[in-house]
Amino acid sequence: xxxxxxxxxxxxxxxxxxxxxxxxxxxxxxxxxxxxxxxxxxxxxxxxxxxxxxxxxxxxxxxxxxxxxxxxxxxxxxxxxxxxxxxxxxxxxxxxxxxxxxxxxxxxxxxxxxxxxxxxxxxxxxxxxxxxxxxxxxxxxxxxxxxxxxxxxxxxxxxxxxxxxxxxxxxxxxxxxxxxxxxxxxxxxxxxxxxxxxxxxxxxxxxxxxxxxxxxxxxxxxxxxxxxxxxxxxxxxxxxxxxxxxxxxxxxxxxxxxxxxxxxxxxxxxxxxxxxxxxxxxxxxxxxxxxxxxxxxxxxxxxxxxxxxxxxxxxxxxxxxxxxxxxxxxxxxxxxxxxxxxxxxxxxxxxxxxxxxxxxxxxxxxxxxxxxxxxxxxxxxxxxxxxxxxxxxxxxxxxxxxxxxxxxxxxxxxxxxxxxxxxxxxxxxxxxxxxxxxxxxxxxxxxxxxxxxxxxxxxxxxxxxxxxxxxxxxxxxxxxxxxxxxxxxxxxxxxxxxxxxxxxxxxxxxxxxxxxxxxxxxxxxxxxxxxxxxxxxxxxxxxxxxxxxxxxxxxx
Numbered sequence: 001x002x003x004x005x006x007x008x009x010x011x012x013x014x015x016x017x018x019x020x021x022x023x024x025x026x027x028x029x030x031x032x033x034x035x036x037x038x039x040x041x042x043x044x045x046x047x048x049x050x051x052x053x054x055x056x057x058x059x060x061x062x063x064x065x066x067x068x069x070x071x072x073x074x075x076x077x078x079x080x081x082x083x084x085x086x087x088x089x090x091x092x093x094x095x096x097x098x099x100x101x102x103x104x105x106x107x108x109x110x111x112x113x114x115x116x117x118x119x120x121x122x123x124x125x126x127x128x129x130x131x132x133x134x135x136x137x138x139x140x141x142x143x144x145x146x147x148x149x150x151x152x153x154x155x156x157x158x159x160x161x162x163x164x165x166x167x168x169x170x171x172x173x174x175x176x177x178x179x180x181x182x183x184x185x186x187x188x189x190x191x192x193x194x195x196x197x198x199x200x201x202x203x204x205x206x207x208x209x210x211x212x213x214x215x216x217x218x219x220x221x222x223x224x225x226x227x228x229x230x231x232x233x234x235x236x237x238x239x240x241x242x243x244x245x246x247x248x249x250x251x252x253x254x255x256x257x258x259x260x261x262x263x264x265x266x267x268x269x270x271x272x273x274x275x276x277x278x279x280x281x282x283x284x285x286x287x288x289x290x291x292x293x294x295x296x297x298x299x300x301x302x303x304x305x306x307x308x309x310x311x312x313x314x315x316x317x318x319x320x321x322x323x324x325x326x327x328x329x330x331x332x333x334x335x336x337x338x339x340x341x342x343x344x345x346x347x348x349x350x351x352x353x354x355x356x357x358x359x360x361x362x363x364x365x366x367x368x369x370x371x372x373x374x375x376x377x378x379x380x381x382x383x384x385x386x387x388x389x390x391x392x393x394x395x396x397x398x399x400x401x402x403x404x405x406x407x408x409x410x411x412x413x414x415x416x417x418x419x420x421x422x423x424x425x426x427x428x429x430x431x432x433x434x435x436x437x438x439x440x441x442x443x444x445x446x447x448x449x450x451x452x453x454x455x456x457x458x459x460x461x462x463x464x465x466x467x468x469x470x471x472x473x474x475x476x477x478x479x480x481x482x483x484x485x486x487x488x489x490x491x492x493x494x495x496x497x498x499x500x501x502x503x504x505x506x507x508x509x510x511x512x513x514x515x516x517x518x519x520x521x522x523x524x525x526x527x528x529x530x531x532x533x534x535x536x537x538x539x540x541x542x543x544x545x546x547x548x549x550x551x552x553x554x555x556x
Contacts, residue, residue, distance in 0.1 A: 051278040051530050053255070058298055060531035062548045067254045070535045073268050073277035075402070076432060077261040078233065078240040082219040083199045084160045090432040091281075094199050095537055095545035096240060096259060101202030102145055102153075102225020104132060104181075105193045106553055109533035109546045111305070111453060113197035114553035117145060117225065117249075127188030132181040138247040140229040145203065147175035149225075152206035156215075164466035166195040166457060169491065187492045194453045199543055227252045227547045250549035254535045257547070263430060265403045269527075272297075278529040281537045282403045285347055287525055299527045301349045303360040305458070305540035306451025306522035308350070310336070310397075310412065314515050315474025317442040322393040329514035331383035333369065334376040337415040342520040345407035349525070353518040356462070356510050357455045357503070360521050360540070364455045364500050368507035369518070380419045392420020398446040400431035408519075409447050438472050449522045451542065456491050456499070459506050462516050463487060473515050483509050 051057070056067035076092035083097045106116040115121065120133040137145040154173050158164060169192070171184040185192070195201075203225050208218040221230060224245045232241035240259040244252035260277065262268040265284040271277045273290070287299050310332065312323050322328045338352045351359050354367035370376060384390060395416075399409040406427055413423040428434045437443050450469055452458035461467040463483035470480060477484075483506050490502035510516070528536060538544040 050276055056530055056534075058294075058296055058529055058531060060534065062253065062531070062533060062550075062552070065253045065531055065534050065548065067530060067534065069256045069258060070254050070279065070530060071258045071260060071277045072535070073260055073262045073271055073280045075261075075263055075265075075268075075282060076430070077236050077238060078259060079235045079432075080219065081222055081230070081233065082215060083202050084156045084215070085219075090430075091537075091542050092259065092261075094543040096242065097202060098199045098226070098544045099228040099242060099257070099547050100222060100224045100226050100230060101199070101204060102137070102139070102149070103197065103203065104150060104201065105197040106226075107197045107453075107538050107541065107544050107546070108553050108555070109536075109538070109548070111538060111540050113193040113453075114555060116553060117150075117203065127190075128185045130183040130185070130192065131176075132183070134179045134181070135249055136179075137225065137249055139205065140224040140245045140247050142247065143205065143223070144178070145225050146178045146206070147181045148178070149203050149206045150181055150201075151175050152210050153201050153203045156209065157200045160200060161466065162471065163198065163200060163461065163468045165460040165464035165468075165470075166198060166200075168464070168466060169488075187488065188494075189491060190494050191454055191456060191491060194457060197453070197544075224248075227549055228254075228257060231256070248549070250551050250553075253548045253550060257535060272527050272529075275529065279536055280527050281524055281539070281542070283525045283527050284403050285525065287527060288347065288349075297527060297529055298532070299525065302524045302526050302539040303350065304449075304451050304522035304524065304542060305358045305360065305362070305453060306449050306542075307353055307356065307358050307458070308341075308408065308447070308449050308519040308522055310517040310519065311446050311448055311469065311473055312515055313441070313443050313445070313474055314476070314479075315441050317474070318444065319442055320393075320395055320444045322387070322389055323395065323444060325387045326512065326514055327383045327387040328389060328393075329517070330511065331380040331387070331419065332416060332421065333511070333514055333517040334371075334383070335380035335416055335419045335421070336412055336517065336519070337375050338373050338519050340415065341408050341411045344411050345404045346520065346523065350521040350523040352520050356507050356516070356518050357458060358451065358521055358540075362455050363496070364503050366500075366504055366507065368504070368511060370511070373518075375415070377419055384419060384421075389420075392422065394422045394424070396424045396426060396444045398426045398428055398434060398437055398443055400434045400448065401427045401429040402431050403525075405447060412447065441474055450516070451522055451540065453541065455503060456487060459483075459503060459510075460487050460491075463506055463510065469516065475515055479513065 050071045053068040054066040074092045076090040078096050080093050081097045103116040104118050105113040108114050118132045119135045122131045169185050169189040171186050173183045176182050209215040227248045228242035229245040231243045238261045242257045244255050268280050269283050272280050342352050354372040357365045359365045409425045450461050461469045465477040486502045486506050490499045534548045
């Protein structure tokens with residue numbers, strides 16, 4: 001592929017990935033130089049055909065694929081393989097940690113948790129005692145994986161206090177012997193396997209990770225209980241390499257996965273079209289309009305089980321007095337133009353939300369917003385006046401610098417200006433730098449997303465004590481008493497009617513509180529040059545990564 005063709009792909013980030021013509025010679029040189037930096041990281045790989053193997057093309061199937069090398073071009077550098085420490089490497093850290101760690105249950109390509117290290121699972125009649133018998137499995141260094149390692153992984157997750165709402169149904173877990181785990185639950189939990197498949201329950205040798213000091217040293221070069229193991233890892237550098245774990249119980253169809261950091265979406269697109277990378281989870285909208293050779297490329301819009309949202313800091317360090325009044329937050333929800341955001345920034349590839357839950361492949365999704373989320377500026381102005389802000393106020397909105405998000409933020413700003421709210425947009429670059437902003441606990445409002453494997457878990461992220469977003473937004477547990485009760489009742493039930501009733505009650509409280517304002521369903525424009533489900537991020541999901549194996553995970 002010529003550089004001329006590559007240059008034609010350069011797009012204007014301020015226009016959400018729309019194509020623009022480049023006339024200046026200097027700009028062409030700059031574009032070529034940027035692309036060259038990306039390609040330069042791919043040492044020893046032919047740019048015209050990055051993927052290698054006896055059968056590693058877009059037509060390859062899991063039944064016959066053989067991939068020697070697959071290259072993943074991603075937004076982030078891999079900074080840590082320990083899912084139990086605050087990440088500076090965004091979702092890429094979590095994805096790479098996932099393919100290395102041992103799992104009791106692992107998500108398959110459809111997002112369903114399947115038995116991995118669990119050979120047999122037994123549940124008591126009341127659903128509150130679960131016994132796991134483990135496989136005879138070894139880490140990549142040949143040492144045995146034990147039940148005690150799994151207990152330690154659980155304890156590390158509890159200590160982490162992130163997404164702890166997923167496991168608040170657990171009373172105790174004990175290692176009965178080296179191969180037997182016994183879980184005692186406070187209540188039935190039909191979605192328990194979805195919790196166990198999360199990246200937070202990563203199994204590693206207990207003796208090397210049972211203290212913070214040991215874990216810090218260990219994760220510089222961890223052994224693997226998953227399908228891949230570490231070959232090259234220097235935290236925060238441009239290249240991470242994992243190779244197949246010979247001691248994993250199933251054979252990986254990918255012998256080597258190279259992860260190269262290409263932060264700029266346009267450069268990532270150019271590298272993908274040039275054949276320098278095989279997979280990109282996030283491509284700009286320009287990729288949608290390109291006529292791809294379908295014998296070599298797959299470019300798809302991937303719907304996520306998640307919601308784009310505006311989030312508010314409800315903690316004592318909220319510096320903006322106006323945002324402490326729920327009427328103001330409700331007014332913002334009523335003023336924002338959801339349809340314009342999803343149309344302008346996301347080309348309508350994701351559906352507008354009329355309620356809190358993700359609306360893709362979700363039987364429990366419902367409309368809970370006033371006027372089904374359509375703009376109501378008169379109603380917003382009345383609420384602002386009642387709260388003492390008839391002329392509006394100023395607010396700072398932090399926005400992680402991800403593909404499409406700058407355009408979305410601009411539409412939010414324009415929407416709120418119509419009711420007198422003056423928004424200052426802070427584009428946080430790199431996007432992972434949002435973590436210290438959240439942890440400082442003095443932010444005002446931000447654009448982000450909330451995704452989870454199930455609607456109950458997604459709502460738990462927001463509205464249960466220990467939920468990742470209830471923690472991020474500094475919501476007092478006293479405000480979550482009723483939603484916590486409702487979500488516990490929903491999670492203990494196997495009746496769709498009961499679950500729907502409980503979630504509808506949660507959504508009513510959600511608008512009253514308006515700590516989070518739903519905008520639209522999350523999605524990604526992704527590209528791959530190899531067959532479906534062989535090596536790619538789990539979508540829906542994004543925080544896990546799929547490596548196909550032979551045999552596949554058991555489909556129980």
